[in-house]
Amino acid sequence: MGNAKQTLEEVKQRLRGVIVIQLTPFNESATEIDEVALRDNTRFMIEHGIVEGRGVLVVGGSNGEGFSLSNEEYRQLIDVVVDEAAGRVPVCVGCVRPATKPVITLAQYAEEAGADCVMVLAPHYYPNEPADTVYAHYKALADATNIPIMIYNNSWVTGQDLSVDLLRRLAEIDQIVAVKECTPYFYKLREVAMHLADRFAILPCLTEYTMPFDYQLGAVGFISVIANFKPEYALEIHDVCLANDVERAHEIYAQSRALNVFIETGMGGDGSPAWETSVCKEMCRIAGRPMGKVERPPLVQLSEDQRRELRRLMVEAGLL
Numbered sequence: 001m002g003n004a005k006q007t008l009e010e011v012k013q014r015l016r017g018v019i020v021i022q023l024t025p026f027n028e029s030a031t032e033i034d035e036v037a038l039r040d041n042t043r044f045m046i047e048h049g050i051v052e053g054r055g056v057l058v059v060g061g062s063n064g065e066g067f068s069l070s071n072e073e074y075r076q077l078i079d080v081v082v083d084e085a086a087g088r089v090p091v092c093v094g095c096v097r098p099a100t101k102p103v104i105t106l107a108q109y110a111e112e113a114g115a116d117c118v119m120v121l122a123p124h125y126y127p128n129e130p131a132d133t134v135y136a137h138y139k140a141l142a143d144a145t146n147i148p149i150m151i152y153n154n155s156w157v158t159g160q161d162l163s164v165d166l167l168r169r170l171a172e173i174d175q176i177v178a179v180k181e182c183t184p185y186f187y188k189l190r191e192v193a194m195h196l197a198d199r200f201a202i203l204p205c206l207t208e209y210t211m212p213f214d215y216q217l218g219a220v221g222f223i224s225v226i227a228n229f230k231p232e233y234a235l236e237i238h239d240v241c242l243a244n245d246v247e248r249a250h251e252i253y254a255q256s257r258a259l260n261v262f263i264e265t266g267m268g269g270d271g272s273p274a275w276e277t278s279v280c281k282e283m284c285r286i287a288g289r290p291m292g293k294v295e296r297p298p299l300v301q302l303s304e305d306q307r308r309e310l311r312r313l314m315v316e317a318g319l320l
Contacts, residue, residue, distance in 0.1 A: 011117055011148040012177040014090045015201040016220040018055040018234040019180070020045060020227040021063040021094070023281055023291060024077060030296040033073055035080055037290035041228065042084040044289070048231040051089050054238070055231075056221070057081060058119055061094030062157060063225050063277045068296050074106060078113045090116040092150060098125040100137050104144045111147040119150040119180060127159025131166045142175040150178040150203070156273060164191045171199045178203060180223060186210060193217035207237060208260055211249045215241035225280045229287035230319050259313040266306065274298045279310065286311050287320065 006014075022045075025037035042057065050057065059081045060066035060074055069077065078093055085091050093110035095103045095118050107118045120141060122134045129137075141149060151170060155161040161183060162170075170176055178201035181192055189210070193202050197218030204214045207222035214222070222241070227234035240248045263279050278299045284291040286307070295301055302310065314320045 006116070008148055008174060008177050011090075012201050014052065014116065015056055015092070015150065015178045015203065017053065018050055018227050018231070018238050019092075019203050019221050019223050020050055020055060020057050020231075020234070021061045021223060021225050022057050022059050022081065023225065023228050023277070023284060024060070024064050024069070025290055026292040026294075026296055028293055030292060030294050033076055033080075034290065034292060035076070037292070038077070038080050039084045040290055042081050045227060045231050046085065046088050049235050050227060050231050052087075054235065055227070056090045056092055056116075057085060058092045058094050060096060061119060061152075062096060062154065062273055063280060064094055064096075065277065065296065065299070066094050066096030068298075071106075075109055075113075078110055078115060082114045092117045092119050094119040094152070096121065099123055100140050103137075104141055107141055107145050107147055107149075111145050115147065117148040117150055117177065118145075119152045121152045121154060122158045122160065122162060124158035129160065131163070131169070134162065134166060135169055138170055138173055138176065142173050146175075148177045149173075149175050150180055151176060151200075152180045152182075154180075154182040154205075156182070161188070164188070164195055167192060168195055171196060177201060180205060182206070182223075186213070189214060189219075190217055193219065207241065208253065208256060211237060211253070212241040212244050212246060216244065226283070226319065228280070229284045229289045233319060256317040259317040259319075262310065262313055275300065278302060282307060282310060283314060283319070286314060 025034040027034045059077050082091050093115045095106045097103045110118050123129055123137050153162045180203045182205045183189055202219045203221050204219050205223035224234040263276055281291050282302050
């Protein structure tokens with residue numbers, strides 16, 4: 001079910017729950033997308049609760065390795081997941097391209113293929129673009145398509161944190177219906193929610209650290225990669241936040257803290273986005289999900305010692 005017959009407000013209301021950044025499985029040599037595994041993983045998440053009203057599947061995002069996909073692979077990824085989802089869960093396409101024209105091309109294909117929205121970074125080949133340039137980037141996308149847009153504010157990728165003032169200006173573009181806010185600063189999230197919760201679906205990406213307080217501010221969902229192999233865990237976090245169960249939120253935080261630190265910095269890892277994606281894909285393998293055996297550069301292969309430590313931390317966090 002694409003967005004052709006939906007209003008912008010209807011799409012906004014569907015962008016809630018566990019926003020899964022779907023990992024991309026490759027074949028044994030990492031030269032092609034493993035379509036069988038991609039379909040299997042998509043069905044697995046849907047059958048374990050990532051459905052309409054409870055979640056969203058995001059394909060081709062940063063952890064989905066959109067940066068390494070050819071245009072043909074991107075189209076394949078979109079077509080397969082939209083087909084397999086079959087309207088049971090909204091599908092969002094992460095358009096991880098650094099410049100405006102390639103983003104528009106990708107977004108136009110996503111719209112034609114029946115995706116529900118696109119997730120778009122600020123232009124990021126040159127970091128710290130002026131606010132006018134960032135605004136023009138999103139405005140050009142809105143002018144060239146009809147698909148709803150989720151702002152992806154990730155300073156680790158773009159080199160700049162979109163200010164609250166700029167986000168408020170972007171709110172003038174009707175087609176923008178959500179913001180994935182990756183700020184590590186709670187006061188920034190509070191300002192975003194205070195000024196924009198009525199306008200955008202607010203979707204933080206650090207809820208494991210801020211739960212349930214980000215939902216108290218107005219967040220309606222959160223970003224998860226762990227849901228690729230343990231949807232129930234992510235759904236519990238969502239429910240705990242909805243219920244404002246501070247005690248259980250603290251328990252989950254304490255139980256998973258060491259794992260989250262490993263994902264961010266690793267045992268000898270550098271804490272880069274490529275490291276984080278490598279760890280998340282390895283967790284899928286440990287949990288028995290099909291994800292190929294080797295990584296496509298710039299992702300890295302974990303050592304045996306790192307794998308053993310990762311497994312131990314997954315058990316400690318209740319994920320195995």
